[in-house]
Amino acid sequence: TLTSRLSGIIKNLRGQARLTEDNIAEALREVRMALLEADVALPVVKDFIAHVKARALGREVIGSLTPGQALIQVVHEELTRLMGNQVADLDLATTPPAVILMAGLQGSGKTTTSAKLARLLKEQKKKVLLASCDVYRPAAIEQLRQLARQLQVDFYEAPEAVRPVEIARAALDFARTRYYDVAIVDTAGRLAIDQEMMDEIRALHEALKPIETLFVVDAMQGQDAVNVARAFNEALPLTGVVLTKLDGDARGGAALSVRAVTGKPIKFVGVSEKPTGLEPFHPERMASRVLGMGDVLSLIEEARRQVDQAQAAKIAKKLKVGKGFDLEDFRAQLQQMQKMGGLAALLDKLPGNLAQAAQGHSLDDRLLRRIEGIINSMTPEERANPAILKASRKRRIAAGAGVQVQDVNRLLKQFEDMQKMMKSLSKGGLGKMLRGMKG
């Protein structure tokens, strides 16, 4: 019936619920799926879901959110918090040269990122030196040499046949005596974690005493990123993470896994092979990417913004003096709904299962517009006091709205039912709920 559909909509518009096991169950399943699809490691997903559930239960659903949307908001907040809340910058506050040591598996993007960082720091007017300790692959040293030349950044030329730790010491000496601000030291990686590699990087760390030890990890690595991150975190006092290859189709789950395992901030993300392809890490954006929920989050923000707070206060006041919910208030609700792009847009922005759930109590936009049209054709007096609507007024309104008198009658009947419902709600705490919307 229309009444039950309307009450469904009102319920949607004004979340009158608290989050409960029941009303978040479906959205929680959705989130779990999204995280797994984004390649967040399973144990991390489990911990996270349990944590979110504990935080969410009992929360009031504010403004115009549905419980599912409210949960997603909690999820987004928690994801953002988990990933560090704010942008973490490089810390170079030390007696120069500030050393940045690059660590990570082969192919993760250490050499590329070394060059990107050099470029960034050069732009900040720092005197930068690039050095490579990757003696195992001559091509690797040549790669960095060429990048340095291209960027017009100095490159430390190590004598041939020297061990990595000796190169590191010599490069540091070189940087110190020539007053470099920053020395970026690139290292060799292996395709998989092995003891020799870990011993070497530890020795390099010991020799260089870097202020930044960056763990470089490929976002496409997905589930495996956890184990690699754990191994490097145990071997070295990491100061930050660089997540590379985010320009690919990686959903970014590695960000959450790596952060959860190391507890270290992600400082940069790599977004292309080019030296310009380095960006600060934005936890909030990454949270959205990991959730992969399209525009849901922007929709939630939109909905909150457009809840007209003055309107809410006015309605709350009316309820208090016992005048009740009138057609004017009803129309305001419909307009708010349309500001959000109507039902179609709303459903469009929801991810699959949520959209299907919403379809359950959907109402088409044509009907919404028709109701609004009828109310528009009324005078303010009539809206405030529908009891004065006798036959001649109804005819005038119907003609104005381009509908039949029976449509007007139907609306009035439904509205009366709804008014009763609102009255009973106001006793049960609608006023309190509306005040909640202001916060």
Ligand code: GDP
């Ligand atoms: P390393 O072995 O850790 O030094 O890794 P490299 O820096 O040599 O990078 C390995 C490959 O990944 C190279 O082909 C790079 O061009 C590429 N690469 C590195 N970072 C990024 C990135 O952020 N985006 C893309 N698309 N490619 C990257």
Ligand code: MG
């Ligand atoms: Mg390399």
